[in-house]
Amino acid sequence: MSDSRVAVVFDSVVLPVLALAGAVLLFGGFVWLGGTSPTETWLLLFKGAFGDAFSWQNTLQRAAPLMLTALCVAIPQRAGLMVIGGEGALVLGGLACAGLPYLFAPPAGVMGTVLVLLASALAGGAWIALAGVLRQYRGVNETIGSLLMSYLAIGLFKHFVEGPMKDPSSLNKPSTLPLNESNLLGLLPGYEVHWGLVWGAVACVVAGLWLFGSTHGFATRVVGGNARAARLVGLPSHQLIITACGLGGACAGLAGGIEVAAVHTNANASLIAGLGYTGILVSFVARHNPFAVIPVAILFGGFGSAGSLLQRRLDLPDASVLVLQGFAFVLILASEALRGRMGEWMVRQQAVRAERVAHETSRARLAREQAALDAARQEAA
Amino acid sequence: MSDASLWGDVAVAVLGGAIRVGTPFLFVSLGECLTEKTGRINLGLEGVLVLSAMAGFAGSYLTGSPWAGVLLAGVAGALLAMLHGLLCSLPRVNDIATGIALMLLGAGLAFYLGKPLIQPQAAQIPSIELGMWSDSAQVQAALRINALFPIGVLLAALMAWALADTRWGLIVRMAGDSSDAARALGYSVNTVRVLATTAGGFIAGIGGASLSLYYPGSWNEGLSSGQGLIAVALVIFARWRPMACLGAALLFGGAGALGPALQSVGIGWGYHLFNAMPYALTLLILVWTCSPKQALQGAPMELGVSR
Numbered sequence: 001m002s003d004s005r006v007a008v009v010f011d012s013v014v015l016p017v018l019a020l021a022g023a024v025l026l027f028g029g030f031v032w033l034g035g036t037s038p039t040e041t042w043l044l045l046f047k048g049a050f051g052d053a054f055s056w057q058n059t060l061q062r063a064a065p066l067m068l069t070a071l072c073v074a075i076p077q078r079a080g081l082m083v084i085g086g087e088g089a090l091v092l093g094g095l096a097c098a099g100l101p102y103l104f105a106p107p108a109g110v111m112g113t114v115l116v117l118l119a120s121a122l123a124g125g126a127w128i129a130l131a132g133v134l135r136q137y138r139g140v141n142e143t144i145g146s147l148l149m150s151y152l153a154i155g156l157f158k159h160f161v162e163g164p165m166k167d168p169s170s171l172n173k174p175s176t177l178p179l180n181e182s183n184l185l186g187l188l189p190g191y192e193v194h195w196g197l198v199w200g201a202v203a204c205v206v207a208g209l210w211l212f213g214s215t216h217g218f219a220t221r222v223v224g225g226n227a228r229a230a231r232l233v234g235l236p237s238h239q240l241i242i243t244a245c246g247l248g249g250a251c252a253g254l255a256g257g258i259e260v261a262a263v264h265t266n267a268n269a270s271l272i273a274g275l276g277y278t279g280i281l282v283s284f285v286a287r288h289n290p291f292a293v294i295p296v297a298i299l300f301g302g303f304g305s306a307g308s309l310l311q312r313r314l315d316l317p318d319a320s321v322l323v324l325q326g327f328a329f330v331l332i333l334a335s336e337a338l339r340g341r342m343g344e345w346m347v348r349q350q351a352v353r354a355e356r357v358a359h360e361t362s363r364a365r366l367a368r369e370q371a372a373l374d375a376a377r378q379e380a381a
Numbered sequence: 382m383s384d385a386s387l388w389g390d391v392a393v394a395v396l397g398g399a400i401r402v403g404t405p406f407l408f409v410s411l412g413e414c415l416t417e418k419t420g421r422i423n424l425g426l427e428g429v430l431v432l433s434a435m436a437g438f439a440g441s442y443l444t445g446s447p448w449a450g451v452l453l454a455g456v457a458g459a460l461l462a463m464l465h466g467l468l469c470s471l472p473r474v475n476d477i478a479t480g481i482a483l484m485l486l487g488a489g490l491a492f493y494l495g496k497p498l499i500q501p502q503a504a505q506i507p508s509i510e511l512g513m514w515s516d517s518a519q520v521q522a523a524l525r526i527n528a529l530f531p532i533g534v535l536l537a538a539l540m541a542w543a544l545a546d547t548r549w550g551l552i553v554r555m556a557g558d559s560s561d562a563a564r565a566l567g568y569s570v571n572t573v574r575v576l577a578t579t580a581g582g583f584i585a586g587i588g589g590a591s592l593s594l595y596y597p598g599s600w601n602e603g604l605s606s607g608q609g610l611i612a613v614a615l616v617i618f619a620r621w622r623p624m625a626c627l628g629a630a631l632l633f634g635g636a637g638a639l640g641p642a643l644q645s646v647g648i649g650w651g652y653h654l655f656n657a658m659p660y661a662l663t664l665l666i667l668v669w670t671c672s673p674k675q676a677l678q679g680a681p682m683e684l685g686v687s688r
Contacts, residue, residue, distance in 0.1 A: 084481055139673035140664075143424065143477055144614055148660045148667075151607045155657025162653065280481060319492030319602075326486025330468065333479055337471035 003350065007343035012292075014342075016285055019335040020299070023328035030323060036314050048309030049302025055309075057192040061263075063301030065090070067200035067293055068255035069279025071207055072128065072248040074288040076142075078211055079244035080224035085131055085146025086252040087276025088153030089124035093253025095157050096123035097260045098176040098267035099165060105180075112183040117199075117257045124253015125246040127153060132245030136238045142245075154272055161267055175268035185262035196258035201294055203251055208290035220244050252276060274322075278304070281329050300325070390519055391642050397523025398638020399631045400530055401596045405430065405605075406637075407533040407630035408588030409612035410619065411540060412581035414626055416462075417616055418544060419577040420557035420570075420683030424480025425465045426585045427609030428487020433458040433589030435495035438600040442503035447594050450503065451529070454590035455583040461487055462582020466575035484609075498600045506595045527595045529587065533627075536584065540623040553577055557681030585609070607660065614663045618670055620679040636662045 024045070028038030049059050072086035097120040106112035131149055135142040162174040185195050211217040223230040223237045224244075230237050255275065260267055282300050286292035307321035409426050416423045423429075436457035441450030465483050469476045509531070512524030544550040555563045556573040563570050592608075593600045611633060619625035640655035671677065 082477055134664075134668060137673060138668050139671040140667045141671075143481075144610065145664065145667060147607070147610055148614065148664050151660040152657050152664070155653045155660070158653040159651060163651075277485060281485065284478065284482075317493050317496040319489055319496070322485065322489030323493050324489075326482065326489040329482035329485055330464070330479075333474055333482055334468055334471060336473050336475075339473060 003346045004343070007340075007346055010342035011339050012287055012289075015335045015338060016287070016332060019331040020285070020328055022331045023324060026327045026331070027320075027324045030327075031314075031316060031320070036316060041310065041314060041316075044309050044313055045303070045306045048306030049299075054192075055302075055305055058305035059298060059302040060193045060197050061301070062304045063298040064194070064196035064200040065255040065259055065275045066279055066282050066297040066301055067204050068251040068258070069276045070282035070286065070293045070297055071203060071279075071290060072124075072252035072276070073280050073283035074286065074290055074293060075207055075211070075248035075251070076128070076132070076241075076245045077283065077288040078224045079220045079241045080227060081132065081135060081142045081241060081245065083128060083131060083142055083146045083245060083248060084280050085128060085148075085150040085153075085276070086248075086255075086279050087272070087274065088146070088150030089127045089249045089252035090256035090259075090276050091150075091157045091271055092127050092153045093120035093124040093256030094260045094264075094267045094271045095160060095165075095176075095256070096120045096253070097257035098179065099160070101177065101179065101183075102165060106183060108180065108182040112180065113185060113261060116179065116183060116261060117185075117254060120257025120260070121250040121254040124256065125250030128249025128252065129242050129246035131249075132242040136241055150276070157267070157272070158269070161269070165267075167266065170266075170268070173268055175264075175266040178266040179261060183261065184265060185258060194258075194262035196262050199254065199258060200297070203254070204290045204294050207247070207251075211290060216240075252279070255279075278325060281325055281332075284329065285332055387646055390646055393517075393519045393523045394642035394645060395635050395638050397525075398642060399635035400526050401634065402637040403630040403632075403634020404527050404530045404533060404591045404595070405588035405608055406612050406615060406633050407530070407537070407627060408591065409585045409609050410615040410626040410630055411533070411537055411623060412458075412462075412583070412585035412588070413613050413616045414581075414619070414621055414623055415540065415553070415584065416578045416581035417621060417684055418553050418557045418681055419574045420560065420681050421466075421469060421476045421574050421578060422480065422613070422684060423462060423465050423483075423578055423581065424477060424610065424613060425461065425483025425487065426480075426582070426613060427605065427607065428484040428491075429458040429461050429582050429585045430487075430589045430592070430605045430609040432461055432487040432491040433586035434593040434604050435491040435498065435589075435600055436586070437590030438498055438503050438593040439495070441505075441594055442498060442501055445504055447504045447506045447590075450594055451506070451587055451590040454593075455586040458586020458589060459579045459583035462585070463575065463579040465582075466578035469578075470571040470575060492602050495600055495602075499602075502599070503594065505598055506591070508595070527591060529591050529595065532587075537623045537627045544623065554681070557683050560683055585612075588612075611659055611663050614667055617677065617680075618663075618666045620677065621681065622679065633659050633662065 024042065028041055031041050032038045048055055050056060069086040069090060072089060073083060076083040097116045100106060100116050100119045106115045127149065131142050131146040134140040134145050161176055165176045166174050167177045187194050211221060219235050220240050223235055223240045227237050256271060259271055264270055278300055282293060282296050286296040303321055303324060307318065310316045310320055311318050409430055413423060413426055433454035437450040437454030440453030441447045461483060465479055468474055468479045507528050508525045509528055510525055512521035515521055544554060552568055552573055556570050560570040592604055615626060615629045615633060619629045636659045639658055640652055643655055644652055
């Protein structure tokens with residue numbers, strides 16, 4: 001492996017892994033302060049996430065929406081915008097998915113499923129694209145703007161679910177009318193995991209291929225790298241940025257649609273579960289690389305499914321996963337400070353080596369000249 | 382009840398609510414104002430608000446004194462904010478991303494540590510009765526104000542004076558407007574920023590205590606939903622002037638009180654929509670005040686968010 005390759009692997013793999021390991025260690029110390037055994041916590045954390053087939057299924061089930069909400073951060077980030085309103089797009093996507101049958105009856109079967117999921121992606125995409133429009137045309141900071149829009153979206157969601165779209169038979173937990181049975185998203189053949197996992201993974205791969213393998217994706221990354229330079233070479237930066245926001249939002253909206261069509265069957269308050277916020281963390285750990293989002297989402301899906309085991313076995317609060325996520329986020333950002341250090345160190349080592357070689361050759365030359373001199377002296381004598 | 386008196390009741394309730402709901406906004410926006418004056422934005426004040434609300438409630442519950450709770454809330458807020466300040470002092474660490482991380486961490490720690498505090502009652506911050514001159518129960522209720530509110534008003538005035546007329550205020554503004562100038566005069570920009578962020582966290586923490594110890598006056602996990610973030614946007618609206626933060630906080634408090642006020646007179650329709658009013662208002666104000674072409678007037682030059 002060449003030196004630069006080693007430095008890249010250190011930055012993009014070793015550093016995040018070290019930061020995550022540090023977060024798990026720190027979490028152990030944190031529960032230890034509360035009188036819980038850290039070793040048992042770590043063991044259950046692993047068991048609950050990847051211990052057996054059941055936990056793997058649970059983990060993958062939770063990873064599917066995280067992949068999509070992470071893309072809602074990663075894609076706009078590549079275009080230079082820090083959008084954190086994925087939760088709002090997810091919630092509206094769920095509402096659109098459950099709401100489409102109120103407008104017209106979608107066809108039974110797969111066509112209907114595609115239609116309701118398309119509605120959810122459109123709703124989410126339009127919502128985040130609006131945050132991009134506000135940023136580009138009105139100068140509203142997209143981080144604050146998209147998060148405020150998230151709270152607005154949750155207000156809208158609650159209004160419709162508890163008001164005009166409420167199913168009269170849902171008394172204790174207000175929800176919309178359930179989707180038609182034939183429109184629900186089924187399980188993968190032979191597994192207890194729904195098709196949402198495939199949708200999520202495919203979205204990540206497609207987003208990665210688009211960003212790193214297409215002209216349009218390249219243009220988007222140029223705008224994200226330096227917007228002024230992009231305008232100078234004639235790239236339509238507004239259009240590219242808003243498209244990136246729309247695509248990211250469509251992914252988050254799709255996550256909401258999948259949660260409705262595969263898990264809840266209707267839109268209700270269980271949809272507001274912070275999946276959008278965990279997606280932000282997933283994207284940061286993956287360094288906003290869509291391909292890396294897949295394994296990272298599985299890891300955090302695993303932490304999520306281990307959370308309920310920790311709650312049952314060790315009586316830890318349900319927020320323990322949130323604490324672990326918080327530690328992971330802080331350490332990932334702190335590790336940013338070490339980025340590039342490996343490369344610098346290796347360049348320095350190379351320079352030292354080169355100097356030593358140069359030094360040795362000059363010493364060898366001196367020795368040779370000295371030997372020649374000695375030989376000449378001996379001859380003269 | 383006639384229509385006129387109905388709307389009168391709503392108006393009085395909104396006015397009273399402006400102070401009741403606006404007090405946490407006031408403290409958080411003052412804390413954020415101080416932080417942003419040094420050239421950094423702390424979105425983590427949302428997390429600070431939740432954590433300090435929990436800490437304040439715990440302090441009051443354990444000691445029986447609400448003021449001990451307020452102090453503990455401030456300290457908890459200062460510690461979390463200090464973490465933001467220190468992290469951002471590392472090379473290549475972005476202040477907005479750190480803020481997002483602290484939002485998650487603050488909420489996580491608060492929910493984890495606050496689990497046993499959801500049921501009990503804690504001693505509340507006393508209120509000051511300003512409505513004794515009136516016979517109307519509504520007016521009396523509206524003018525029963527949080528004892529922290531006058532402290533916040535004094536603090537705003539103090540901050541306005543200190544920023545404008547003291548040596549410390551000058552150092553803070555210099556770090557925010559030209560870090561090169563501050564460095565040239567021998568001040569460590571990072572130290573100034575960490576100290577200001579920590580102090581800002583303490584002030585915002587008092588706002589958290591106001592949430593859990595006055596209104597709504599209990600600890601639960603839905604206590605703060607974006608108030609800290611609204612306060613960050615308020616500072617932009619107030620153009621980084623502490624006294625303008627006071628006006629903005631009252632305006633937003635009034636908007637936040639609209640939903641409960643309408644519900645109290647029996648208008649249940651659109652409850653969730655009216656509760657979302659402050660977010661909509663914040664967004665509208667951002668759209669109205671921001672401009673894509675130039676930096677905002679009064680914005681600290683080093684601040685990334687005001688672009």
